[in-house]
Amino acid sequence: MENPIYISLSRMMALRNQMDVVANNVANANSTAYKQQRVLFSEFLKKPAMGEQISMVRDRATVRDMSQGPLTATNNPLDLAINGKGFFVVDTLNGPRYTRNGRFQLDGKGGVVDVNGLPVLDAKSKPVTIPAGASRVRVTSDGSVLTDLDPTNAVAKIAMVSFEKEHQLVQVGAGLFTTASPDQQPIPASNDIKITQGMIEESNVKPILEMTNMIGVLRQYQGMQKIIDAEHERQKAMIQKLGRSV
Amino acid sequence: MRSLSIGATGMQAQQLNVEVISNNIANSSTTGFKRQRAEFQDLLYQNMRRIGSTSSDAGTIIPSGVQIGSGVRTASVYRIMEQGNLTITDNKLDLAINGNGFFQIQLPSGDIAYTRDGSFALNPEGKIVTSNGYVVAPGIVVTAGATDISVSATGQVQAKVPGSVIPAIVGQINIANFANTAGLEATGDNLYLETPASGTPTTGLPGSTGLGPILQGTLETSNVNVVQEITTLITAQRAYEMNSKIIKTSDEMMQTVGQLR
Numbered sequence: 001m002e003n004p005i006y007i008s009l010s011r012m013m014a015l016r017n018q019m020d021v022v023a024n025n026v027a028n029a030n031s032t033a034y035k036q037q038r039v040l041f042s043e044f045l046k047k048p049a050m051g052e053q054i055s056m057v058r059d060r061a062t063v064r065d066m067s068q069g070p071l072t073a074t075n076n077p078l079d080l081a082i083n084g085k086g087f088f089v090v091d092t093l094n095g096p097r098y099t100r101n102g103r104f105q106l107d108g109k110g111g112v113v114d115v116n117g118l119p120v121l122d123a124k125s126k127p128v129t130i131p132a133g134a135s136r137v138r139v140t141s142d143g144s145v146l147t148d149l150d151p152t153n154a155v156a157k158i159a160m161v162s163f164e165k166e167h168q169l170v171q172v173g174a175g176l177f178t179t180a181s182p183d184q185q186p187i188p189a190s191n192d193i194k195i196t197q198g199m200i201e202e203s204n205v206k207p208i209l210e211m212t213n214m215i216g217v218l219r220q221y222q223g224m225q226k227i228i229d230a231e232h233e234r235q236k237a238m239i240q241k242l243g244r245s246v
Numbered sequence: 247m248r249s250l251s252i253g254a255t256g257m258q259a260q261q262l263n264v265e266v267i268s269n270n271i272a273n274s275s276t277t278g279f280k281r282q283r284a285e286f287q288d289l290l291y292q293n294m295r296r297i298g299s300t301s302s303d304a305g306t307i308i309p310s311g312v313q314i315g316s317g318v319r320t321a322s323v324y325r326i327m328e329q330g331n332l333t334i335t336d337n338k339l340d341l342a343i344n345g346n347g348f349f350q351i352q353l354p355s356g357d358i359a360y361t362r363d364g365s366f367a368l369n370p371e372g373k374i375v376t377s378n379g380y381v382v383a384p385g386i387v388v389t390a391g392a393t394d395i396s397v398s399a400t401g402q403v404q405a406k407v408p409g410s411v412i413p414a415i416v417g418q419i420n421i422a423n424f425a426n427t428a429g430l431e432a433t434g435d436n437l438y439l440e441t442p443a444s445g446t447p448t449t450g451l452p453g454s455t456g457l458g459p460i461l462q463g464t465l466e467t468s469n470v471n472v473v474q475e476i477t478t479l480i481t482a483q484r485a486y487e488m489n490s491k492i493i494k495t496s497d498e499m500m501q502t503v504g505q506l507r
Binding site: 012015016017019020021022023024026027028029030031032034037039040059060061062063074075076077078079101103105106107108110115116130132133134135136137147148167168170171172173174175180200207210211214215217218221222225228229 | 247248249252253255256259260263283284285286287288289290291293294295296297310311312313314315316317318321322324326327328346423424425426427428429442443444445446448455456457481482484485488489491492495496498499502503505506
C-alpha cells in the first residue's frame with residue numbers, strides 16, 4: 001500500500017547522487033583534463049504480490065564523457081596535451097596510474113614529474129629524465145624528448161597508452177585513473193594520437209548543460225515530494241473514511 | 247548533502263582563480279612580469295558501487311560502478327614564461343633579452359637571483375645595478391667619467407672615456423637559463439630564485455645556442471594580455487556564481503526534505 005512512497009523515495013535517493021555528480025562537474029569546470037560525469041539510472045523491478053509489478057529506480061553507474069577537452073596554449077616546454085584517446089603513465093607506490101593531465105615539471109634530479117611530484121614514465125616504464133645542462137626541451141608529437149645537447153637523438157619517449165574499455169577505469173582523484181581488474185592491461189596508443197607541446201587540455205564540462213541538469217534535478221526532487229504529500233493525503237482520507245464509526 | 251561541500255570547494259577554487267587573475271592585471275605594466283595561471287584538480291572519489299566487483303556467483307563483474315567525486319582543489323599556480331613585448335626606451339642601461347635567458351643578480355645575502363627586468367642603472371661606485379640597487383653579476387664597474395656605454399648583443403659592455411678614441415671593454419654580462427623556467431620561485435621585485443623544480447642554471451653568452459641576444463635601449467614589458475585576463479575573469483566569476491547556485495539548489499533540496507511529513 002505504501003508503494004508510491006517507496007517509489008518516490010527511490011527516485012529522491014537517486015536524484016541526490018545525481019546532484020552530487022552535477023556539483024562535482026561544476027566544481028571541476030576549470031580542472032585540467034577533467035572529464036565530466038553522468039549518472040546512469042536503471043529500472044529496478046519488484047514483484048510484491050498477486051502479479052503486481054512495481055518499478056523503482058536506482059543509480060546504476062556513473063559514466064564518464066571521455067571526449068577531448070579544448071586545448072589552451074601555455075607555451076611552457078613541459079606542458080603536454082594529448083590529442084585523441086590516450087593517457088600518460090605516472091608511477092606511484094601502488095603501481096602505474098594513468099592521466100591526461102600533462103602539466104609536468106622537473107624534480108631536483110632532472111626527472112620529469114607531474115604536478116603532484118609523481119614521475120612520468122617512458123615507453124620502457126622507466127622515469128623520464130632530462131640530462132643536466134640541457135636548457136631547451138622539445139617534445140615531438142610521438143612523445144620523443146629531445147634536448148639542445150643532442151638535437152637528433154631522443155633521451156626518452158614518453159609513454160602513451162590507451163585502453164580497450166576506457167569506461168572501466170577507476171578515478172582516484174588528482175586527475176589520475178587506475179585499472180579496476182588485472183585483466184585490463186594498457187596497450188600502446190595508436191600512432192594517430194599526438195602529443196602537443198606547450199598546450200594544456202582543459203576540462204570538457206559544459207557549464208550550461210550542468211545548470212540545466214541541476215534545475216531538472218531540483219524540480220524532479222520537489223515533484224517527488226509532492227507525490228509523497230499526495231499519497232499521504234490519500235492515506236489520511238482513506239483512514240478517516242473507513243475508520244468512521246457507523 | 248555532499249553537493250553542499252562540493253559547491254564550497256568550487257567557490258574556494260574560483261576565488262583563488264580571481265586572485266591570480268587580479269594579480270596579473272595589477273602587474274600588466276610591470277617590466278618583465280610573467281603572468282600566472284591557477285591549475286585545478288579533482289579531489290578523491292567515493293565508490294558507491296565499486297567497478298570490477300563481482301555481481302554474481304557466475305563471476306560476472308560490474309563494468310562501471312557509481313563513483314562520486316568530492317570537489318576540486320588547487321594543484322598549483324604556475325608562471326607562463328612567454329616572451330613579453332619589447333619597447334624602446336633609448337636608455338643606455340635598459341636591457342632586454344630577446345628570447346630565453348635571465349639576467350643574474352647578486353642579492354645582498356650573497357645568493358644569485360634571476361630576472362627578466364633589465365632596467366639597470368649605475369650606483370655611486372659605478373657598478374651596474376638593478377632599480378633596487380642590487381648588483382648585476384659579475385659586478386661590472388664602469389670607469390668614472392665615461393661618456394658612452396654600449397652593450398653588445400652578446401653582452402659585452404664597453405665604455406668610452408674622455409681622451410680615448412677607442413671604447414674600453416669593461417665587462418661581460420652572461421645570462422642564465424633553466425630547463426623548466428616555470429619552476430622558478432618568484433620572490434617579488436621581479437626576481438626569481440632557483441628551485442629543484444626549475445633545474446640548475448646553465449649560463450652562457452647572450453645570443454649563443456638556446457639563449458636570446460641582449461637588446462640595448464629596450465625593455466621587456468609584461469606578457470599579460472589584459473583582454474585575455476578579463477575574459478578569464480568573466481569565466482571565473484560565472485563559475486563562482488554557478489557553484490553558489492549549486493549550494494542554493496542543495497539547500498532547496500534539503501528544504502524539500504524538511505517539508506515531507
